[in-house]
Amino acid sequence: MRIARLAGPTDFEGWRKTARALRLAGVTPGEVVWAAGGEGELFADGDPAPAADAPAFTAPRAFVDLAQEVICHRDPERFNLLYRLLWRLQDQPALIQDITDPDVARAREMAKPVARASHKMKAFVRFRLLPGVEPETYAAWFEPMHHVVEKTAPFFVRRFAGMRFSILTPEACAHWDGDTLRFTPGVSRDAAPADDLLEDFWRTYYASIFNPARLKVKAMQAEMPKKYWRNLPEARLIPDLIASAAGRTAAMVAQAPTEPSRHAAKATKPVRDVVLEGTPPSLEALVAGVDGCRRCPLWKDATQGVPGEGSATARLMFVGEQPGDQEDLAGRPFVGPAGQVFDKALAEAGVPREQTYVTNAVKHFKHELRGKKRLHKTPVQSEISACRWWVDHERRLIRPRVIVALGATAALSVFGKATPIAANRGRAIQLPDQAQGVVTYHPSFLLRVPDAEAKEQGFKALVEDLALAWKLAA
Amino acid sequence: MAPLSLKRKLAILSDAAKYDASCASSGSSGRNSLGGKGVGSTEGMGICHAYAPDGRCISLLKILLTNFCIYDCAYCVNRVSSNIPRARFTVQEVIDLTLGFYKRNYIEGLFLSSGIIRNGDYTLEEMVRVARGLRQDHDFRGYIHLKLIPEASPALVLEAGLYADRVSINIELPKDESLLALAPQKDVGVIKKAMGGVRYAIDEGREKGRRAAPKRFAPAGQSTQLIIGADTASDGEILQRSERLYGGYGLRRVYYSAFSPIPDSSKALPLERPPLMREHRLYQADWLMRFYGFERQEIVGEAANLDLAIDPKLAWALENRGRFPIDVNRADREALLRTPGLGVKTVDRLIALRRQKAIRLEDVKRLARGLSKVKPFIVTADWTPGALTDAAGLRGTVAEQPRLL
Known part of the structure; x- marks a missing residue:
């Protein structure tokens, strides 16, 4: 042997x-x-x-x-x-x-x-400030359940690097002086400070954060076993908190509601979205009213109505389909992936976006949930018709010379009838309100074209149409 | 009136904060105080430094800056019409308490919320001053959770997100109509816009290839809380709300908080023991949606409630017995995850183990928590449930013993 x-x-x-x-x-x-x-x-x-x-x-x-x-x-x-x-x-x-x-x-x-x-050592070590020691130094007395002092001490160093401390245990002690971690043999508990002024505050917190209506003693003990209690300053409160819980809860339930306090008079009046009725007097009023639109049910699942954005005197107006996921969050049109394609096409066509007005045929994001994703759903005729009220007022207030419909939904809204893109793009179409219309691809359509060459062709067509519209508007 | 002592303020303002279920300190960016001027670290996993006798983890100093509030939400202990003692911390008091508690290893950090005083901007500005002070003046690298005020200006929300690990806005009531009735000053539209803005900022912070990598906005994401049992919402409606919040705003967590009696409660609400079992089942269902590949409609219909007697996965399996038994040695991960009694960890271990050997019932017993719930739904190398899967009395045999929650 x-x-x-x-x-x-x-x-x-x-x-x-x-x-x-x-x-x-x-x-x-x-x-x-x-x-x-x-x-x-x-x-x-x-x-x-x-x-x-x-x-x-x-x-x-x-x-x-x-x-x-x-x-x-x-x-x-x-x-x-x-x-x-x-x-x-x-x-x-x-x-x-x-x-x-x-x-x-x-x-x-x-x-x-x-x-x-x-893990429990990381959780249950309680430091006490050493009185009268400069610089500020802390010490804790702890009794680990296994030989974990050496293994766990580096955690405390990472956490309290800017602090001097010792963790004293019966078997081994760890010391950090702000620079070096040292280990020394175990000591007895008298070596550790007996109290700390803040422990009373900690106990106050512990007692106050406890909800007596939800007493679950076993759940507590499973995670904070009794064997640790003697070194936890808050643990001495536990028996009383448990004993008084039922009485405190019963008292709350039995107590009749009192008269509202005098503070109640100061309660603010609710501020709600106002549903815009009648003809919007100005573009600002229209923009402010979009969020409160209830003309179709799409507002319910959307974050907000996304109004148009741009120059109130624009000669060129763009109408897209509807806000996407990013636009719904940001509250602004064409800021997501399709917006990036749009911006790139505008830049190539030499169209300054800030001199135009950009809006959508439908102002709320229509989508369906798939797991944790919100997937775009094409708006139906009734939703487009309901929202056309807004587009018509935008047209009336801005009076653009040219309106570009981006994609089939926008074309339906702007022209009032289905207008196939491939057959109608690349030319001006007269609109009844004396503006000229142009129809072209929606930037997000280009994102979905799988074939690289077709995608490039489509993008070229989009740039041409934007340039044409800008020329018509000049 | 004599000024309140700091201890008295702490008692009032932590008592007022305890109805917020969240105390998580996990999931932030890893960092520590090495090379810094102060203290603090977060290493992924949160730490519960104590447990209260309600079984809840105490990880953060969870307090209100003040419990004065101009709102009158019926379910809230701090509503303006409630006759409770009021207090207000100064910014410096919160900073000192946080650092004092942190250096003694009582907490992982601060969870700061507040009643609305004056207006949303003023309130959030005060809260941001606390977080800014901790981060900038004291180089505090521990965890900070800030409750956002949805009415506050977006710029202030953005600043809050730069100091906080996690931000949250509580929607509290599952149905828009109940918000209107019980929380007249709250506006679900404003809340949704604020959550949308937060997600937009988080996504933007994560985007790669940005110049000079901006400091990440709220690396531990955003969360919210729904109160259970204060209104008439069904479990289906509650989970539908959660589903939309997860999908729309990328929330890390939706907390469910059984409505519990509060001191000086409103006449508008039920006064009874909090529905803890219902809360438990909702968490289970929430887990199924987030980690087990279940869609909400599979778990519970919009108007329906979850079965309180058995867990939602078991309830689903009993309704879909045609899909069982599942062969543990062959089934794909998705099918295993849908098997009662098998959790994510167990499933991953079973998949690793079956590369080594043919899995027997004994192996499942070793890896799963118990066999009784699993057995009727699986096939192993040495076990097949035969007619057990379709037995009429199965529900009775697999249902857990009723527990008092």
Whole structure:
């Protein structure tokens, strides 16, 4: 029987070196007893010489990760379990993936409470300010459930880098001076400060944030087990909070509503969207009224009505189909992907967008939900007709010389009848109100054309039509 | 009247904040205080520093800047007509409390909300001063959640998002009509516009290839809360609202908060124990929509309510028995996710394990929480449920023991 001694309870490097040497020497798991915490030589009976024919071996990364967790466990059996796993892994490297194997399962079961103990240490350490120490220094007394001080201390350094602190525990202590993390042996609880002025405030907060109408003691204890309570300053309130909960709730339910307080008189009047009735007197009034439009049901699922935007004296007016996802969020027309194509086409055609007026045939975003996406849905005749009221007033107030209908929906709105794009684009169409109309592709149509060449052709046509419209409007 | 002590203010203004269910401190950008002048870190996973006897996680210092409010929302303890003690923190007091609590490792950061004083802009400006002070004067790198005031100006909302990890606007009532009736000053249109603006800013911050990478707007996203049981909304209507909020505004979370008795409550509302089981089922259904590939219509019709006795996935499976049993060794991930008793983690582990070996019932038992709910719906190398899947009494055998919630 060999005795393998490690420098400390979480001496992973020592375990790794020793295990490797033992494995190369062909020492079976049954022949080793592991002891942690001893000083001096690793082996009481000398380092084992590797067997002459020992093959080189490596351990899978997943095992090394798991072993670093397992070694922090309290169970003295952990070293041997890890060695046994290492031994078996040499013949079956895939063993570490088999979570139903008893050794693998046991190791994973041991890793879990270690991770939990480390997490609970991050949660439940309570620092106290050391009185009269300059610069400001804090210390905490904590009793971890496994050997997790070394593993968890770097978390506190990352979090409290600009603060000096010590975490004192019965087994090991961690100290941060703003520059270096040091570990020292464990101490007794008297070494830690007994109180902190802010703890009373913390208890006040703890008691006030608790809702007595929702008492769930088991849920609390599952996450904040009693074994941690003695080092938690707030825990002493728990018995009273539980005992008084039912009475407090009953009192709230029994209490008859009182007369509203004098503050109630100051309550503000609600400000609601006003539904615009009658002829809009100005473009500003029209723009302000779009959001309150209830002429069709599309407003219900949309974020807001998206009014037109641009010059009130524009000679050229663009009418698109409807706002898309981005336009619905931003409250402005043509700001999404189609807007980018539109801007690019305008730039190539030499049309300054700010000298034009850009609007849509339908002012609210029509869509359907697909999972977490809102997918564009083409508006139907009745919605286009309902919204034509707005387009007509925009035309009346702006009096553009030329109106460009972008896409079939816009064409239907502007011309009052279906106007196929391919057959009608590239020329001026006389409108009854003395303006001239041009019909062309909607920029978002170009986004959906799969064939690159066709897409380029379409874009060229769009640019030509925009240039034509700008010329007509001059 | 003598000025209130800081402790008394803390008691009043945390009591007033407890009806907000959210206390999450997770999902933000990873950062720490190394190389900085102050303290603070967020490393992805949130930490609950304590649990109150209501079982809720205490992760953040969740307080109101003030519980004075000019609004009169019937369900709210802070409504203008409520006879409760009122208090107001100064900006500096909130900063000092946050840092004091943080340095003692009580909290992950601050969740600041407020009653509406004067107007939306004034209120949000005060809240932004707290966040700005923590970030700029103290180099605080912990978590900040700011409740936005939807009526505030977009520029102020944008500034709030630069300091906050998460922002939220509570819609509170599932139906537009109930908002109109119970929260006369709230305007669902204004709320939706503000949420839309927040999502627009978040998306813009995430866009790649922007010059000089702007500081990310609210890296932990936005959330909201719906109160359950204060109005007559069905579970279907509630989940329909959630579905639209997730789809339209990319919310990280919708919180459901069972309406619970408040001191000095309004006559307009039911005074009874909060419907905690209903709240629980709604969270389960919400999870099914977000992580299990379910559409809302599959879980519950618009006018219907969830089954309180069994979880919504089990209820769905019992209604769709023709799809079962599922062969654990062959089925795709989607089908496994729809199997009662198998969670996301279990499914992923089963898929990893079946590359190694043929899965037996014992393996499922080891990976899943229990077998009784799963067994009638699966086939393994050594198990087939036979007629069990279609047995008339199945609902009775798989339903969990009633729990008192």
